[in-house]
Amino acid sequence: MIRRRSNISSYVTKDGSRIWELFHPESSPVKDVSTAEALVEAGQETETHVHRKSQEIYYILEGSGDMRLGSKTMAVVSGDVVLIPPGMRHSIKNTDTKILRILCICSPPYSHVDTELDLPEGSTGAP
Numbered sequence: 001m002i003r004r005r006s007n008i009s010s011y012v013t014k015d016g017s018r019i020w021e022l023f024h025p026e027s028s029p030v031k032d033v034s035t036a037e038a039l040v041e042a043g044q045e046t047e048t049h050v051h052r053k054s055q056e057i058y059y060i061l062e063g064s065g066d067m068r069l070g071s072k073t074m075a076v077v078s079g080d081v082v083l084i085p086p087g088m089r090h091s092i093k094n095t096d097t098k099i100l101r102i103l104c105i106c107s108p109p110y111s112h113v114d115t116e117l118d119l120p121e122g123s124t125g126a127p
Contacts, residue, residue, distance in 0.1 A: 001029065005037065013038075014115045015046040015091070017102075025109050034109035040065065040100040045093035048118040054106045056084040058092070063100035066093045089118065 008020045017038040023030040040046060040063075048068065058067070064077040068091045069084065076082065076092070084090050094100035104110070 003028065013110075014112055014117060015049045016044070017046050019104070021110070030109075032109070033105065033107045036104045036106075036110065037061075038102045038104050040092060040094040040102070042094055042097050042099065046091045048089055048091040050089045050116050050118075051084075051086055051106070051110075051114045052116065053086055053114050054108050054110065055086050056090075057105040058082040058084065059103040059105070061101040061103055063094060063096045063098055065095050065100050068092070 010018050010020045017040050019036040019038045022035045024034040060076050060078050060080045066073050067076045
């Protein structure tokens with residue numbers, strides 16, 4: 001099966017990145033994994049979050065940024081690959097003047113329900 005990205009609608013995830021779900025069990029015959037292209041605009045940062053069940057792999061396709069895993073922050077550039085185990089708090093900041101483009105692979109597949117945002121102290125998460 002071949003899917004053309006230009007035929008896939010994007011949406012904004014809970015962490016604030018814009019993604020195109022390239023393959024996901026809810027929209028294709030793939031099983032047990034999802035793949036998506038994510039874009040983070042220049043100077044922007046995703047919300048710190050955690051996935052309780054999914055492990056995630058980020059493959060940096062284009063741009064550069066600061067990847068935060070738990071309490072550590074590391075610089076990432078095009079060609080780097082990052083493993084994010086389940087339960088690991090993480091975020092990524094685009095430190096470039098161009099778009100940061102990432103291939104995201106999740107197993108089990110990405111789910112909003114499995115994504116928990118860090119909330120400011122004292123916040124209930126209510127709008």
